[in-house]
Amino acid sequence: AIDPQFNENREKVGEENGVAVWGPVDEPEELGIRGTHVAVDFDLCIADGACLEDCPVDVFEWVETPGHPESEEKAEPTNEAQCIDCMLCVDVCPVDAIDVDAG
Template identity: 45%
Template sequence: MPIDQEFYKKLKPVARSEHGYLIWGPGKDGAAAESDEVKSAYESAGEKFEPLGVHGTYVAVDFDDCVADGACLPACPVSVFEWTKNIGFSGTEEKLDLTDKAAPVRESDCIWCMACVTVCPTEAVKVDEALVSVAENAESSLDAAESSKSE
């Protein structure tokens, strides 16, 4: 199941990652939920599978469709991606297990080459330079919502 090309129109920015990129939700049951190997990895790790949403905006990875293949990590010439659980690592063999995800931790470094998009087996990655302004507007909205909660 590929990433929804208009996720930013249908989902809401729900959080900011520790790396600063936006997380869009709510998540869904995607390719990861349908994979017996991924489900088994969650079970082995003692974790419950839960929808995780789309991580990033102009370099977006639908974590619910990501099956931790890792092809996007070495394909990227500017190292936009890292594993979420094996922090600091970006090799295909460095994932901890199939519950790990390729996070766009250096989203702003993207050079729009689309290498990650072309190698993703589940089409979970979307790269679109036009969404930089969408990210900026969504960040402002998220900041406003967070500050109104703290008042």
């Protein structure tokens, strides 16, 4: 599962599509965690898609990740500022790749 303390245990190494990238990153096999309030561990995401389908405010967008061992697309929390902390995405992700800091 995603490390809920990622913002202490990892370093922010950049930004993509307006969301933070938390390393380590070694493309294309290792992509790190994307987002801060809504965070997706790209190295765990298997492109299940439940988060995109269930989020009531459309926080997530698909991004292409060719060459990643788990899946060739990922759910990026591009609109994390819209999040209403309903926690649906956290509950439905089959690989526990999402952390929402509702505190």
